Each structure stands twice: as C-alpha cells, then as structure tokens.
Amino acid sequence: MKRTIEHIEYHKDTEQLARFAKALGHPTRIAILKYLKNQSCCFTGDLVEVFPLAQSTISQHLKELKNAGLIQGELNPPKIKYCINKDNWKVAKELLSQFFN
Known part of the structure; x- marks a missing residue:
C-alpha cells in the first residue's frame, strides 16, 4: 500500500524501515x-x-524502541518486563537486508 506524504509516495515497508x-x-x-x-x-x-x-534515560530509550516495535513490554506491576519483539525483529532484519542489498 502506498501512502502520499507531501506529494511523495512511500510504501508501508519504507515507512517501517524509517x-x-x-x-x-x-x-x-x-x-x-x-x-x-x-x-x-x-x-x-x-x-x-x-x-x-x-x-x-533508560526508560526513554526503551520507550523509543517499543514505539518502533523492536521490543515489547509486559506489565508486571509495579514493573515492566521487556524483551525483543521477535516478529518485528525478523521484519527489521529483512527490510535492512533488502535496503543494503
């Protein structure tokens, strides 16, 4: 699916890679x-x-990684347990590989 931003068309994969x-x-x-x-x-x-x-500072970095979908957090009150989002990790590896090849 293409999305137009300021008269430039981007594919969903391009936005996700960014x-x-x-x-x-x-x-x-x-x-x-x-x-x-x-x-x-x-x-x-x-x-x-x-x-x-x-x-x-660590929390801010975790928030950025989570917002990008590279990690996920599971609420364990009063803490949050973080781990790699394996599905998106695979997508990121594929998109980066395609970009550099």
Whole structure:
C-alpha cells in the first residue's frame, strides 16, 4: 500500500524501515537491543545495573524502541518486563537486508 506524504509516495515497508532506522539511531539503543537479544527478558532496573545511565534515560530509550516495535513490554506491576519483539525483529532484519542489498 502506498501512502502520499507531501506529494511523495512511500510504501508501508519504507515507512517501517524509517521507524526502525530512527530507533537504531542512538548507540545506547543499539546496546540495549544487543543486551536484550541475549536475554529472555529483563526489567528496567536490570538495564540500569548494566548501563551507567539514569533510570529515566533508560526508560526513554526503551520507550523509543517499543514505539518502533523492536521490543515489547509486559506489565508486571509495579514493573515492566521487556524483551525483543521477535516478529518485528525478523521484519527489521529483512527490510535492512533488502535496503543494503
């Protein structure tokens, strides 16, 4: 499906690739994804112990990754458990591969 934005047509895949690329545009987010890729799941507090950043900063990066669909969160009151969104991870890998090939 094509979508017109300011007289330019974009395919759905192009918009999704841009969303993924934007989320990957910060080194901390890439590091978080690498960490999560090797874990089944983790909590924000776990990431605060791994990365020398404030919890609010980690939370903001998690929010960006979640909004892009690269990770998912499961509410475990009062915490949220995060893990890789495996379906979107596969889509991101395919779209990035197509883009670079």
